[in-house]
Amino acid sequence: MDYSLLLNQKIQNLKPSGIRKFFDIANEMDHVISLSIGEPDFTTPWHVRQEGIESLRRGRTWYSPNRGFAELRDQISKYFARRFDVEYDPNEEILVSVGGSEAIDLCIRTLVDSGDEVLIPQPSFVCYEPMTLMAGGVPVIIKTKAENEFRLTAEELEAAITKKTKLLILPFPNNPTGAVMRREHLEEIAKVVEKHNILVLSDEIYGELTYGKERHVSFASIKNMRERTIVVNGFSKSYAMTGWRLGYAVGPEPVISQMTKLHQYAIMSAPTTAQYAAIEALKHGDSDIERMREEYDMRRRLIVDGFCRMGLQCFEPEGAFYVFPSIQSSGLTSEQFCEDLIYAQRVAIVPGTAFGECGEGFARVSYSYSLNHIKEALERIERFLDDIK
Amino acid sequence: MNRLLELISENADFTDSQLAAMLGISEEEVKKKIEEYKENGIIKGTNTLINWDKVPDSGVRAIIELKVTPKAETGFDDIAKIVMSYDNVENVYLAASSSYDLIALVKGSTIQEIAEFVSKRLSTLDAVIGTATNFVLTTYKQGGAVFYDDNEEEEQRSLIM
Numbered sequence: 001m002d003y004s005l006l007l008n009q010k011i012q013n014l015k016p017s018g019i020r021k022f023f024d025i026a027n028e029m030d031h032v033i034s035l036s037i038g039e040p041d042f043t044t045p046w047h048v049r050q051e052g053i054e055s056l057r058r059g060r061t062w063y064s065p066n067r068g069f070a071e072l073r074d075q076i077s078k079y080f081a082r083r084f085d086v087e088y089d090p091n092e093e094i095l096v097s098v099g100g101s102e103a104i105d106l107c108i109r110t111l112v113d114s115g116d117e118v119l120i121p122q123p124s125f126v127c128y129e130p131m132t133l134m135a136g137g138v139p140v141i142i143k144t145k146a147e148n149e150f151r152l153t154a155e156e157l158e159a160a161i162t163k164k165t166k167l168l169i170l171p172f173p174n175n176p177t178g179a180v181m182r183r184e185h186l187e188e189i190a191k192v193v194e195k196h197n198i199l200v201l202s203d204e205i206y207g208e209l210t211y212g213k214e215r216h217v218s219f220a221s222i223k224n225m226r227e228r229t230i231v232v233n234g235f236s237k238s239y240a241m242t243g244w245r246l247g248y249a250v251g252p253e254p255v256i257s258q259m260t261k262l263h264q265y266a267i268m269s270a271p272t273t274a275q276y277a278a279i280e281a282l283k284h285g286d287s288d289i290e291r292m293r294e295e296y297d298m299r300r301r302l303i304v305d306g307f308c309r310m311g312l313q314c315f316e317p318e319g320a321f322y323v324f325p326s327i328q329s330s331g332l333t334s335e336q337f338c339e340d341l342i343y344a345q346r347v348a349i350v351p352g353t354a355f356g357e358c359g360e361g362f363a364r365v366s367y368s369y370s371l372n373h374i375k376e377a378l379e380r381i382e383r384f385l386d387d388i389k
Numbered sequence: 390m391n392r393l394l395e396l397i398s399e400n401a402d403f404t405d406s407q408l409a410a411m412l413g414i415s416e417e418e419v420k421k422k423i424e425e426y427k428e429n430g431i432i433k434g435t436n437t438l439i440n441w442d443k444v445p446d447s448g449v450r451a452i453i454e455l456k457v458t459p460k461a462e463t464g465f466d467d468i469a470k471i472v473m474s475y476d477n478v479e480n481v482y483l484a485a486s487s488s489y490d491l492i493a494l495v496k497g498s499t500i501q502e503i504a505e506f507v508s509k510r511l512s513t514l515d516a517v518i519g520t521a522t523n524f525v526l527t528t529y530k531q532g533g534a535v536f537y538d539d540n541e542e543e544e545q546r547s548l549i550m
Contacts, residue, residue, distance in 0.1 A: 023548035037546050143411040298396075305410030372400055375407070 009248025122356025178317020
């Protein structure tokens with residue numbers, strides 16, 4: 001039976017994720033030391049897990065309201081007010097989703113009509129382009145540059161906008177580059193966004209993991225941007241809760257209510273147990289975030305210092321838990337570099353091209369690993385570089 | 390600066406430059422601090438974590454509890470000094486406990502050897518009024534490192550994207 005005639009054309013045309021290939025190689029080998037995983041190595045703080053367990057013990061096993069529990073939305077609203085200085089009505093402007101990923105999908109499908117152009121800065125997380133394509137939109141890639149520390153500039157944005165532009169994706173702090181947009185950078189972007197009357201999906205899932213002097217600034221907090229921004233955030237990265245699958249979107253009521261409609265039909269409601277745990281995380285988890293952030297920061301310094309010492313050019317990332325060193329001095333392509341590295345020294349990292357063609361010449365290295373693990377990996381990478389000199 | 394101590398207690402192999410990078414201070418400051426810690430007796434040395442369970446014929450270990458009558462002037466110190474003067478005694482602690490006062494970790498080539506050491510060398514001390522010997526069967530974790538072979542150390546995170 002020829003399924004290709006029956007399957008949706010758009011889905012058949014989607015490229016599989018480029019991160020996978022290296023995972024598959026790594027899985028077949030012994031003693032591989034990986035710096036490729038993109039989730040926290042911490043486990044969920046114990047008091048947060050306990051609230052999840054307690055909710056089960058009490059038999060709270062039903063669906064939650066479509067938008068998520070009122071108490072959770074209330075806590076999310078308070079969190080945004082205290083952390084980012086933006087007010088959201090918990091009843092109309094917040095939707096709890098299955099991870100940040102669902103919220104991104106809902107947002108794109110809610111906003112994009114067939115033929116609408118969606119601006120996607122790359123290198124970036126792999127989901128924006130396929131989700132845009134599935135929604136019938138046209139992805140327009142904006143290549144961010146190493147010389148700008150992989151920030152999106154107002155000029156690059158301006159140059160990419162056409163009459164068909166509907167939405168800008170703003171993926172900062174950025175996976176895979178670790179780039180952040182500071183207030184002054186966001187203000188420049190905001191001017192262009194306002195001038196051209198487009199909307200912004202700001203993916204701020206790594207918002208708690210920044211290491212510069214200035215903490216993360218939400219795009220919605222920039223003047224006049226609240227009304228045209230949908231912020232996606234979640235619990236996975238900040239509270240080490242990836243497996244609980246819980247995220248959310250906040251934004252203007254007309255957008256959130258349409259997204260809620262879609263969420264209602266496709267998902268119904270986010271996991272109940274996870275929502276009880278998340279309430280606890282928002283109420284009493286600030287110190288957990290700080291503890292993990294400090295640990296990530298030390299790892300970040302160790303790895304950046306290590307790469308610089310071995311002569312791999314590497315701008316200092318200020319967010320997320322990735323570094324994005326240039327491997328161009330090796331004379332190899334990103335794919336070849338990563339493949340040779342895993343076979344020669346059994347260290348798994350991800351080629352930059354997995355996050356967009358413009359990631360060529362770079363590799364993503366995750367530091368969501370223990371210091372000892374990172375230390376060992378650095379020694380192996382150094383041996384590899386010495387050998388290929 | 391406890392962060393520096395924590396880091397080197399977890400791994401003595403970090404170079405000064407790595408420590409400096411992690412802590413955001415200069416290499417000179419790291420060297421100076423470590424020197425100070427040594428002078429003040431805070432850093433007492435480095436040794437290697439060895440899982441003796443995996444070394445054939447490496448003998449046995451026991452945790453000995455000692456109930457002791459403290460001396461009027463020197464308290465428990467004098468008796469602790471005698472206990473720690475034996476080469477086969479690896480660690481000695483004063484405990485806050487109702488059932489015993491000193492705890493000693495003792496190594497020996499056989500269970501009999503340790504039993505003999507306790508009965509002949511420790512129990513016979515004037516101040517010692519009672520002992521209890523606990524032989525170590527398996528070391529699961531020591532010095533922050535997991536010794537017990539299990540899948541615990543393996544990567545449990547899935548590769549999803």
